[in-house]
Amino acid sequence: MKEEELLKKLESVELPEIEIESHRNWLRTALLTTGYTEKRWGVIVYDSVKSRIKAAIAIITRGFTSQQPVWKVAIISICVVVLVASGTWILLNREWASAETLVKLSRIEIEALVSDLTPGKTLYMREQTYQRYGPAAPRIMEGSWYLPESRFGEQWLQVDENGNFYCFQSAVTDSDGNVWQESMTVDGEQLIRSINTGEETWSRWRPYPVTQYMNSALSLPEKLLDRGWELVGDGEWDGRETTVFEKHSYWVNHGTNLEQGYVIPWVADLDAVEIIFRFEIVSDNPLFYSEEMWVANATGERTLVEQHRRINIEVLDEPPPLELCPPPYVIRTFTLNDADEVLDLESLLPARFKRIGAASEGLSREDLGLDSIWSDVVMYRSDVTDELVYAYLTIMPEPADEQARTEVIEGIKAGAPGDFHQSAFGTDAVESDVADFVRNPNGGGYGGAYSDDDGWEYGNVRVDRVFVAIYRISQFQEKEPLSQLAEVIWRRLNKFDQ
Amino acid sequence: MDLEQEKKLVEKAKNDIAAFGEIYDRYYPRIFGYVLRRTANIETAKDVTSEVFFKALKNIGRFHWHDVSLSSWLYRIATHEIANSFRNSKRRQLSVERVSDFISMSNPSVETVLLEAEAELKRHEEYITLCENISKLSIKYQEVITLRFFENKQIKEIGQILGKREGTVKSLLHRGLKKLRGLMEYATF
Numbered sequence: 019m020k021e022e023e024l025l026k027k028l029e030s031v032e033l034p035e036i037e038i039e040s041h042r043n044w045l046r047t048a049l050l051t052t053g054y055t056e057k058r059w060g061v062i063v064y065d066s067v068k069s070r071i072k073a074a075i076a077i078i079t080r081g082f083t084s085q086q087p088v089w090k091v092a093i094i095s096i097c098v099v100v101l102v103a104s105g106t107w108i109l110l111n112r113e114w115a116s117a118e119t120l121v122k123l124s125r126i127e128i129e130a131l132v133s134d135l136t137p138g139k140t141l142y143m144r145e146q147t148y149q150r151y152g153p154a155a156p157r158i159m160e161g162s163w164y165l166p167e168s169r170f171g172e173q174w175l176q177v178d179e180n181g182n183f184y185c186f187q188s189a190v191t192d193s194d195g196n197v198w199q200e201s202m203t204v205d206g207e208q209l210i211r212s213i214n215t216g217e218e219t220w221s222r223w224r225p226y227p228v229t230q231y232m233n234s235a236l237s238l239p240e241k242l243l244d245r246g247w248e249l250v251g252d253g254e255w256d257g258r259e260t261t262v263f264e265k266h267s268y269w270v271n272h273g274t275n276l277e278q279g280y281v282i283p284w285v286a287d288l289d290a291v292e293i294i295f296r297f298e299i300v301s302d303n304p305l306f307y308s309e310e311m312w313v314a315n316a317t318g319e320r321t322l323v324e325q326h327r328r329i330n331i332e333v334l335d336e337p338p339p340l341e342l343c344p345p346p347y348v349i350r351t352f353t354l355n356d357a358d359e360v361l362d363l364e365s366l367l368p369a370r371f372k373r374i375g376a377a378s379e380g381l382s383r384e385d386l387g388l389d390s391i392w393s394d395v396v397m398y399r400s401d402v403t404d405e406l407v408y409a410y411l412t413i414m415p416e417p418a419d420e421q422a423r424t425e426v427i428e429g430i431k432a433g434a435p436g437d438f439h440q441s442a443f444g445t446d447a448v449e450s451d452v453a454d455f456v457r458n459p460n461g462g463g464y465g466g467a468y469s470d471d472d473g474w475e476y477g478n479v480r481v482d483r484v485f486v487a488i489y490r491i492s493q494f495q496e497k498e499p500l501s502q503l504a505e506v507i508w509r510r511l512n513k514f515d516q
Numbered sequence: 517m518d519l520e521q522e523k524k525l526v527e528k529a530k531n532d533i534a535a536f537g538e539i540y541d542r543y544y545p546r547i548f549g550y551v552l553r554r555t556a557n558i559e560t561a562k563d564v565t566s567e568v569f570f571k572a573l574k575n576i577g578r579f580h581w582h583d584v585s586l587s588s589w590l591y592r593i594a595t596h597e598i599a600n601s602f603r604n605s606k607r608r609q610l611s612v613e614r615v616s617d618f619i620s621m622s623n624p625s626v627e628t629v630l631l632e633a634e635a636e637l638k639r640h641e642e643y644i645t646l647c648e649n650i651s652k653l654s655i656k657y658q659e660v661i662t663l664r665f666f667e668n669k670q671i672k673e674i675g676q677i678l679g680k681r682e683g684t685v686k687s688l689l690h691r692g693l694k695k696l697r698g699l700m701e702y703a704t705f
Contacts, residue, residue, distance in 0.1 A: 021693070021697060024693060024696065024697050024700060025693075027642075027646065027700075028646070028661070028665040029665060031640075031642050031643050031646055031665075032640055032642065032643060033549075033553055033640070033643055033666055034552060034553065034636065034637050034639075034640045034643060035549065036549075036552060036558070036636055036637060037545060037548065038548075038558065038562060041548075041562045041565075041566075042544055042548070045540075045544070045565070045566050045569060046537065046540055046541075046544075049533075049536065049537070049540060049569055049570065049573055050533050050534070050536070050537050050540075
């Protein structure tokens with residue numbers, strides 16, 4: 019190969035651009051709850067050494083004192099590895115033989131399910147739960163990536179001719195008792211409807227082919243073994259035979275950081291020296307499983323922390339209750355003409371607010387110095403003196419460059435009176451917020467609200483390239499947070515393609 | 517964000533965890549991407565990226581701008597961690613991962629996401645083949661070649677990341693490419 023050819027290949031090769039959102043979110047939380055900045059370096063190292071020694075002693079001690087035969091087997095296995103290679107070979111082969119049998123069985127069962135899933139038939143799931151347990155539960159932080167405990171009721175999925183699920187309906191009850199219904203349309207879009215309030219939110223999940231779903235479950239035991247999970251034995255669940263897999267991790271600490279360990283907020287108070295991930299799969303149907311996380315302390319005592327269960331998946335002859343499926347919905351691309359709909363705050367503001375023409379108040383788009391990339395200003399005035407809410411939005415040009423950033427900042431400045439510039443806009447909070455938006459022009463939603471001492475509030479919402487600015491001036495003490503308006507606007511924007 | 521803003525952010529992050537969060541948001545995709553392109557392994561990329569940011573958090577108080585930029589510093593940590601990962605791959609403990617995640621038909625479990633990501637990775641056959649050949653080189657050659665071609669870094673920045681002089685980087689790059697060319701003679705695309 020010539021040098022030029024190699025250089026061309028290196029420069030033109032298509033590189034993978036993959037992101038694991040769950041890892042990104044998890045790591046962010048773990049980092050931001052470490053408390054590193056509150057501790058001195060020496061203390062951290064000391065904690066680290068202490069924790070490691072403690073963990074090592076606990077593991078060794080437990081191996082020889084535990085009443086659980088699994089642990090004895092594990093420790094004995096380690097000894098066998100060290101001392102008798104042939105013994106290890108026999109032990110491992112016995113486990114693999116069992117796994118292979120299981121894989122074969124599961125493949126047959128799932129293939130049977132897939133072949134049965136012809137158009138008109140329905141995949142039915144009785145229940146699906148996500149629960150947290152014990153002292154860990156309150157430790158789980160609230161945040162967009164932490165979904166509440168939930169219980170899915172019945173779910174139906176019908177398969178179209180292309181092998182995609184096209185109707186999906188379920189009731190989800192979160193830990194606050196709110197009931198939500200989730201549906202998927204012909205286009206693979208998803209509608210989340212609050213049963214309590216009737217509020218609807220569209221979101222854009224890509225269509226999920228049934229074959230992909232089945233494939234992810236196909237040979238699940240084999241995949242777990244490939245990933246370093248251990249086959250630890252048989253179990254029983256709901257009268258059905260199960261196979262139990264575990265993965266052990268010792269990278270856990272005791273409330274402070276190990277040098278090579280992570281603080282996990284939901285195990286921080288449990289004196290954990292080990293985390294055990296546990297997969298219990300119904301032997302003849304891997305679509306029916308329980309996924310759990312346990313922690314163990316230095317004496318080997320285990321505490322269940324999280325549990326996911328999928329229960330009773332089967333294929334039915336009858337179609338799903340079609341009246342529960344939403345009609346086909348085609349997502350439109352958002353334009354400035356949709357601004358009025360998105361910024362309609364009439365139903366969200368207290369009754370004292372009435373919509374007025376911004377132009378009549380000298381606050382039209384032109385008056386504010388906003389050019390054609392901005393919407394008209396939508397304005398509400400209350401019957402309380404000087405109480406005003408107004409908002410406008412823009413669709414950013416292609417990936418936000420420096421010019422676009424300047425335009426947005428100047429546009430926001432234009433929307434506020436002079437003293438607001440000095441008292442609120444000049445603060446780092448607002449400035450960095452705008453910068454954050456510009457940094458991540460193709461990211462997901464983002465909202466924030468800021469206020470100053472003079473009764474001014476500024477909020478923003480971003481969904482991809484659409485950026486909304488909301489302002490309120492009020493001396494009224496009992497006002498609703500601007501962030502609530504921002505959240506509703508954010509949901510409305512998600513109905514559109516940007 | 518320009519250099520001055522980034523400097524301010526770093527100073528703030530020394531005492532303010534939220535500011536470190538901003539750094540994380542800005543650099544996670546780049547670092548994860550770099551590690552993934554070096555290792556061609558999703559699990560390893562997750563573990564190594566976690567290590568990089570924990571080390572960055574731990575050491576940000578000792579970070580000074582006169583040495584390297586923040587970006588180069590993070591790439592430097594990542595480069596060290598990748599090398600460690602290669603060295604320790606056989607005895608490396610699995611890192612903590614949150615297996616449980618919200619499972620629904622439209623929002624598959626973490627295991628499923630990983631399987632899909634692995635499938636996506638395998639789709640880049642040309643890259644995989646290239647990567648396999650690069651991985652046969654010494655780590656020092658792997659580092660310069662991937663930083664130059666996969667991360668589009670200039671020689672000067674590669675020098676900053678690796679703590680080597682520009683002349684040394686050029687020399688490593690030249691020799692690395694020559695060796696890679698030899699390996700590629702037998703590779704098929």
